[in-house]
Amino acid sequence: MVSIKCSPHVLNRTLLIGDASHAMVPFYGEGMNCGFEDVLVLGDLIDQYGDLHTALQHYSGARCDNVHAMCDLAMYNYTEMRDLVRSPFFRIRKFIDNVLHAMFPDKWVPLYTSIRFQRKLTYRECLDNKKWQDNLLSTVGKYGAVLAVGVCWMLIQSNKTPTFETLLDGVTTSGGWVVDGVKGLGYRIYGNRF
DSSP states (O other): OOOOOOSOSEETTEEOOTHHHHOOOSSSSOHHHHHHHHHHHHHHHHHHHSSHHHHHHHHHHHHHHHHHHHHHHHHHHHHHHHTGGGOHHHHHHHHHHHHHHHHOTTTOOOHHHHHHSOSSSOHHHHHHHHHHHHHHHHHHHHHHHHHHHHHHHHHHHTTOOOOHHHHHTTOBOTTSOEEEEETTTEEEEEOOOO
């Protein structure tokens, strides 16, 4: 499998577009779309500058970074399908992505969705957004782990066994619902808002 990332895409009177300038592994299925986008960008540049010669001078600068990002994303998707899908941490991450996307559809867009189902972000912005999301979840996960260890340590120090019941009893959720642990009967959730 081969990825081609060339730069510049224009040299003298020669223009490379599509797979000639950015062939990528087929694991995102974006190769043809990326080639069509090359033509759209070139058309936009011709409209912007009014002549082909000036448009070609600006084409590589407008296109290289994004198509190189798409080549990187296609290779990442191959790695994801080959190795990561079996990881429980990866499945948890995908679940969190979907929950956050459902809660904040304009703010949190999973990588695959941002590439496949919208035109708001460039490929480079999709890659940068994924890195930002990874860093945020990593930071939140670290603090969450430290908090969980701290809560368990405090419960052990107070001679209470850290059980699910002791952790949830009396917790008020963001919607005002109260979790009430009933010994031997499990949990009931009731909605008296305070």
